[in-house]
Amino acid sequence: xxxxxxxxxxxxxxxxxxxxxxxxxxxxxxxxxxxxxxxxxxxxxxxxxxxxxxxxxxxxxxxxxxxxxxxxxxxxxxxxxxxxxxxxxxxxxxxxxxxxxxxxxxxxxxxxxxxxxxxxxxxxxxxxxxxxxxxxxxxxxxxxxxxxxxxxxxxxxxxxxxxxxxxxxxxxxxxxxxxxxxxxxxxxxxxxxxxxxxxxxxxxxxxxxxxxxxxxxxxxxxxxxxxxxxxxxxxxxxxxxxxxxxxxxxxxxxxxxxxxxxxxxxxxxxxxxxxxxxxxxxxxxxxxxxxxxxxxxxxxxxxxxxxxxxxxxxxxxxxxxxxxxxxxxxxxxxxxxxxxxxxxxxxxxxxxxxxxxxxxxxxxxxxxxxx
Amino acid sequence: xxxxxxxxxxxxxxxxxxxxxxxxxxxxxxxxxxxxxxxxxxxxxxxxxxxxxxxxxxxxxxxxxxxxxxxxxxxxxxxxxxxxxxxxxxxxxxxxxxxxxxxxxxxxxxxxxxxxxxxxxxxxxxxxxxxxxxxxxxxxxxxxxxxxxxxxxxxxxxxxxxxxxxxxxxxxxxxxxxxxxxxxxxxxxxxxxxxxxxxxxxxxxxxxxxxxxxxxxxxxxxxxxxxxxxxxxxxxxxxxxxxxxxxxxxxxxxxxxxxxxxxxxxxxxxxxxxxxxxxxxxxxxxxxxxxxxxxxxxxxxxxxxxxxxxxxxxxxxxxxxxxxxxxxxxxxxxxxxxxxxxxxxxxxxxxxxxxxxxxxxxxxxxxxxxx
Numbered sequence: 001x002x003x004x005x006x007x008x009x010x011x012x013x014x015x016x017x018x019x020x021x022x023x024x025x026x027x028x029x030x031x032x033x034x035x036x037x038x039x040x041x042x043x044x045x046x047x048x049x050x051x052x053x054x055x056x057x058x059x060x061x062x063x064x065x066x067x068x069x070x071x072x073x074x075x076x077x078x079x080x081x082x083x084x085x086x087x088x089x090x091x092x093x094x095x096x097x098x099x100x101x102x103x104x105x106x107x108x109x110x111x112x113x114x115x116x117x118x119x120x121x122x123x124x125x126x127x128x129x130x131x132x133x134x135x136x137x138x139x140x141x142x143x144x145x146x147x148x149x150x151x152x153x154x155x156x157x158x159x160x161x162x163x164x165x166x167x168x169x170x171x172x173x174x175x176x177x178x179x180x181x182x183x184x185x186x187x188x189x190x191x192x193x194x195x196x197x198x199x200x201x202x203x204x205x206x207x208x209x210x211x212x213x214x215x216x217x218x219x220x221x222x223x224x225x226x227x228x229x230x231x232x233x234x235x236x237x238x239x240x241x242x243x244x245x246x247x248x249x250x251x252x253x254x255x256x257x258x259x260x261x262x263x264x265x266x267x268x269x270x271x272x273x274x275x276x277x278x279x280x281x282x283x284x285x286x287x288x289x290x291x292x293x294x295x296x297x298x299x300x301x302x303x304x305x306x307x308x309x310x311x312x313x314x315x316x317x318x319x320x321x322x323x324x325x326x327x328x329x330x331x332x333x334x335x336x337x338x339x340x341x342x343x344x345x346x347x348x349x350x351x352x353x354x355x356x357x358x359x360x361x362x363x364x365x366x367x368x369x370x371x
Numbered sequence: 372x373x374x375x376x377x378x379x380x381x382x383x384x385x386x387x388x389x390x391x392x393x394x395x396x397x398x399x400x401x402x403x404x405x406x407x408x409x410x411x412x413x414x415x416x417x418x419x420x421x422x423x424x425x426x427x428x429x430x431x432x433x434x435x436x437x438x439x440x441x442x443x444x445x446x447x448x449x450x451x452x453x454x455x456x457x458x459x460x461x462x463x464x465x466x467x468x469x470x471x472x473x474x475x476x477x478x479x480x481x482x483x484x485x486x487x488x489x490x491x492x493x494x495x496x497x498x499x500x501x502x503x504x505x506x507x508x509x510x511x512x513x514x515x516x517x518x519x520x521x522x523x524x525x526x527x528x529x530x531x532x533x534x535x536x537x538x539x540x541x542x543x544x545x546x547x548x549x550x551x552x553x554x555x556x557x558x559x560x561x562x563x564x565x566x567x568x569x570x571x572x573x574x575x576x577x578x579x580x581x582x583x584x585x586x587x588x589x590x591x592x593x594x595x596x597x598x599x600x601x602x603x604x605x606x607x608x609x610x611x612x613x614x615x616x617x618x619x620x621x622x623x624x625x626x627x628x629x630x631x632x633x634x635x636x637x638x639x640x641x642x643x644x645x646x647x648x649x650x651x652x653x654x655x656x657x658x659x660x661x662x663x664x665x666x667x668x669x670x671x672x673x674x675x676x677x678x679x680x681x682x683x684x685x686x687x688x689x690x691x692x693x694x695x696x697x698x699x700x701x702x703x704x705x706x707x708x709x710x711x712x713x714x715x716x717x718x719x720x721x722x723x724x725x726x727x728x729x730x731x732x733x734x735x736x737x738x739x740x741x742x
Contacts, residue, residue, distance in 0.1 A: 040692075040693075040696040040698055041689070041692065041693075041696075042693060042696075042698050042700045044698065044699060044700075045699045045700065045703075046700070047700065047703070065696075069692070069695060069696060070667070070688070070692045070695070074667070074668060074688070077668065078670060078686065078688060078689070084686075084688075084689055084692075085689065086684045086685055086689075296441070296445070297445060297448060299449065313457045314457055315449065315455075317441070317445070317449060317455075318412070318449070318455055318456065318457075321411075321412065321440070321441045321455075322411075322412075322413060324440060324441070325411040325412075325413075325436075325440060327411055327413050327415065328415060328416045328699055328702065328703075329413045329415075329416065329417070329418065331699065332416075332418070332699075332703075
C-alpha cells in the first residue's frame, strides 16, 4: 500500500478542474488545496492550532532551510518535523532544489549535485538527489519532493533540454535512494521550461517512474501568466488522473482559479504570509493595504462578510493602528486573514466543482476581482 | 455606588498579605493580581483570547502612548478602548505622568502641567491633571490613575517635599475634572520619595480625597530592593483597608512576593513581555535564556510541570530554534509562558493567603528561587 493515495471525487465537465482527497500518513486533505508555507518549521506568526482553526489540512516546509538550521539530524532526534513543530496533520517538504538554485553565485551545479554556501554562516554545503532524499526522510514529511534542477526564465531550448534530462536522471537517483515508502510518498517534478516537447518528454519519463504524485515545476518563475497557463494546460493532461498534481509557488486568487481550471490539485506560496507582514490584506475584490490613511477611522472588518477570526473581532482602524505602532499582533491578524481567505477560496472552488458549477464560480470571480 | 469596590476576603495574620476581589464595570478580578501591560492597546504578541486562557482578568494600558497614537478621540469614536482592542474585561490606564517625566530634556514641567515633545513625530504636546483625566475618560478604562509627578531616585528632601505637594494639588484637580464616576474609578498615587514623613503626609492628603484605590508611586525607580520594601512596609498601613493598593512597575517573582507580604493587591510591569522578546523565560527557579546552546537538543518544556500552552506543546529545543531563526512564534511562546508564570504565581500566592499559609509559601519560594 502506497503511503500517499489520491482519490478522485469529481471532474468538471467543462474545464480540467477536479475535486478529490489526498490520503497521507497524517490524515486526509481535500483538494484542490492551498498549503501554507512553514519554511523554518513554523508558518510565520501562526500556531498549529490557528492553522487548524482556519482549515489548514496540510502545510509545506523547506528542506533547504531546515537542513541548514537546526539540521535534519536534530529534527530526526526530536521525533521528526511533526513532533518538533507540534503539527499532527500532513506535511509536504520541498527538495531544496529551487532554493539552492536561487543562490546564484553562491552555488555550483554538477551532475553529482549542488555545492553551495549557507546563507546563514557561509559554510560549504552539499545537496544531491541522495542527500535531499535522506534529509526529507529524517524530517519525516508525508510527501517528499524529488530533487530537481529548476530552469530559469527565459532559457533557450538547448539549455532547457539538457537541464530537463538531468532532472530525470536525478529523479531516478531519488527513487533509488528512498528507504521509507511506507511512511512517505514522493512527488516527481516535471520540468521542460516553456517548451512543450520537453514538458511532454519530462512528464513521460517521470510518469514511468511511478511517483506518488507529480509537480509541475519551473513555472511562476517570472514568465507571463498567459504563458504559465498555456504550459499548465498542456502539461496536466500528460499526468495520470489517479495521482495528485501540484503547482509550486502559486498563491494568489487569480492564479489559483486558473490553475484549478487546468487540473491542479495542490498549491503553495509564501505570498499570503509575506504580504501580510507589509500590511497587505487579500480579499475577494483584490488587495488592500491596511496602512493606508483611508482606514484610520474605518470600523469595518478587513473584508465584509469574512468569517475569519480577524474579521470577526477587529476593525480596519485597529489593525491599521497596530501596524503604525509596529505591533506584532498586526502581523498575526493579517496573516490569519490572508491564509483564511485562500483556504476559504479553495473550499468554495472545491464546492463549486462538486456541485457542477465551477465555470460559473470562475466567471463570477473574474467579474469582481481587481488585480 | 462607586464604579470600583474592593472586597477584602482574607488577611494573613503574620504579614500584611491579603486576598480580595476588585469589582469593576468590566467584571471582578481576584487580588493579589498581576496586570499584563498592553501599552499600545495590545499586550505585545498576544490576543485577548490568549490572555483570558492564561487567566488574565485585568490589563493595563498607557495613556501617554494612546494619547499620541492613535489618539484618544479616535479610541472614543471606536467605542472606547475595550471595543477598540476587543478586550471585555477590566482595564486600568496609567495617567501618562511617569512617561512624560521619563522624557528628560524633551519635557518641561510647570504647575499647570507638562509640555513635551512626542517621541513619534517631535510634535509639541501637553498633559495636565485635567487633560489626563479627560483622555482616560475618552479611553473608557475601568480604573484611571491620577496625574502625578514622579520623584527620581535619589532626590533630596526639599525637592521631594515640593514635588509631593504638587502631586497632591494635581490629585485635587484630577478629582475635580472627573465626569464619569459611574463607569470609571480613579486611584490616587502616594508619592514622597524615600522619606517617611512625606509618604505619611502624601497618604493622609490623598486618603482624605476618597479615591477608589491607591497606588504607591515612585518606587522601583532605581532604589535598592531593601529600601523599596522598607518604604512599602511603612506606606501600605497608612492606606484604608477597604480600598485596593497598587504597586506600579513591579513584575518579578521576588518583588511580587515581598510586595504582597506588605499588603499590595495589584502590580504591573513590562518585564515578562519585554524579556520574552530576548528569549528570557521566567521560572520558579529563576530565569533561563532559551537562546543558550545548552538547550539545542533539550526536549523538555521551558519549565517542568508548567501547565501553560507553551510548556504543554513545545520543547526548549524547538523554541530555541525559533529564536535562532528569528521567528515571531518564538516571541509568542515565551511571552505566553512568562505571563502565565506570573499569573500562576499570583494565583498560588492568593491561595496560600486564603489557606493561612502565606509565610510558608514565601519561605519555600525563597528556598528555590535564584535571582
